[in-house]
Amino acid sequence: MQNLLILGSTGSIGTQSLEVIRNNPDEFRVFGISAQNNWQLLAKQIKEFKPDVAVITDETCLVALEEAVSGVSTKILSGAQSLTDLVKAPEVDIVINSLVGFAGFIPTVSALESGKRVALANKESLVVGGELLKKYLGDNYHQLLPIDSEHSAILQCLLGEDLNSVEKLIITASGGPFRTFTSEQLNNVTVESALKHPNWDMGAKITIDSSTLMNKGLEVIEAYWLFQLPLEKIEAIIHPQSIIHSMVTFTDGSTKAQLGIPDMKVPIQYALTYPKRLKLSTPQFDWTNNYSWTFEPIDTNRFPCFELAMDSIRGGGYLPTVLNASNEVAVRRFLNKEIPYISIHKIIRKSLEFINNDAGLSVESIKETDQETRNYAKTLKI
Ligand code: MG
Numbered sequence: 001m002q003n004l005l006i007l008g009s010t011g012s013i014g015t016q017s018l019e020v021i022r023n024n025p026d027e028f029r030v031f032g033i034s035a036q037n038n039w040q041l042l043a044k045q046i047k048e049f050k051p052d053v054a055v056i057t058d059e060t061c062l063v064a065l066e067e068a069v070s071g072v073s074t075k076i077l078s079g080a081q082s083l084t085d086l087v088k089a090p091e092v093d094i095v096i097n098s099l100v101g102f103a104g105f106i107p108t109v110s111a112l113e114s115g116k117r118v119a120l121a122n123k124e125s126l127v128v129g130g131e132l133l134k135k136y137l138g139d140n141y142h143q144l145l146p147i148d149s150e151h152s153a154i155l156q157c158l159l160g161e162d163l164n165s166v167e168k169l170i171i172t173a174s175g176g177p178f179r180t181f182t183s184e185q186l187n188n189v190t191v192e193s194a195l196k197h198p199n200w201d202m203g204a205k206i207t208i209d210s211s212t213l214m215n216k217g218l219e220v221i222e223a224y225w226l227f228q229l230p231l232e233k234i235e236a237i238i239h240p241q242s243i244i245h246s247m248v249t250f251t252d253g254s255t256k257a258q259l260g261i262p263d264m265k266v267p268i269q270y271a272l273t274y275p276k277r278l279k280l281s282t283p284q285f286d287w288t289n290n291y292s293w294t295f296e297p298i299d300t301n302r303f304p305c306f307e308l309a310m311d312s313i314r315g316g317g318y319l320p321t322v323l324n325a326s327n328e329v330a331v332r333r334f335l336n337k338e339i340p341y342i343s344i345h346k347i348i349r350k351s352l353e354f355i356n357n358d359a360g361l362s363v364e365s366i367k368e369t370d371q372e373t374r375n376y377a378k379t380l381k382i
Helices: 012-022 039-049 059-068 080-086 101-113 124-136 149-158 183-187 204-212 214-227 265-273 304-315 319-335 341-354 363-379
Strands: 002-007 028-035 053-056 075-078 094-097 117-120 144-146 166-173 234-238 244-250 255-259
Touching: 002 012, 012 028, 012 039, 012 094, 012 265, 028 039, 028 080, 039 053, 039 059, 053 059, 053 080, 059 075, 075 080, 080 101, 094 101, 094 265, 101 117, 101 124, 101 319, 101 363, 117 265, 124 214, 124 319, 124 363, 144 149, 144 214, 144 265, 149 166, 149 214, 149 244, 149 255, 149 265, 166 214, 183 341, 204 214, 204 319, 204 341, 214 234, 214 304, 214 319, 304 319, 304 341, 319 341, 319 363, 341 363
Parallel strands: 002 028, 002 094, 028 053, 053 075, 094 117, 117 144, 166 234
Antiparallel strands: 166 244, 244 255
């Protein structure tokens, strides 16, 4: 029986994680859950899963939550610091980190430092802190496991293989809702249209990142740290059907792929049971039907965010932190209808040019760079 702590239990990955746990009551027990401000759903989850601890990070929601679950024995905490403390609790075996954005970074560091297995949906942790977290990665994947369909696919393709015989990791991308848009059409993208993803059901931030292909850029950086291969060996391609979740080509010319109907419960469950598999009721692919799978290169003229991500990892140091922070701010400003869709990449580009931090890389200095970038990107007039 594994004791789980789910950071971000009311989000898309969080609720699907609880579904996996609900279906495997003999394997997993919920030790703790957390939400930012959705106290209504958190209260429901507390009543169903009866965790030892629950955290609401937005302190203004504490009273409402406490009233909603009065009489339940779960210990209720509030504030972001509670998350960082809780990941170290001796009862916790696995931390599922499905926090959104930079907020997930410090809990990831804390969990890895205290020797927990981390099932990581928060790719930003690796984007900003990959260099610092390197010591927990590499040869064995037992401590940090990706909850990202592409990285889970690569992990599955690499089972039993030697990293020295890898020629290329091929990360697939759906291309998002604007794959076929002209530059003119991209000028007129609305918040509503950007929030509709063709194949995956996800949270707002990652849905926008998917539409700009920033998500794919972040995923290349994530793969770079996770699998410790040179950047030239990592390639991203568009595969609009999203059936092949990623591939690995080996030095003898063989390519292995992992595929299936898109369902995040597959990579979630695999991260929890790796290297074992458990049964999962998910729609199976019908091989008797006529299907075509297609592939195309990424057009970085129409989707410059992808190239900005590549520039940041080539430059290294703090640049991926600047990339991530300015992207988070730009996406938020777009969702608030403060800036047009095509200004997202402009804010990121300007931030990458402006922010300059020469201090040695540390958790503290990454936090500072993140904050400095946010301050700059928030007020930047485009
Ligand atoms: Mg992904």
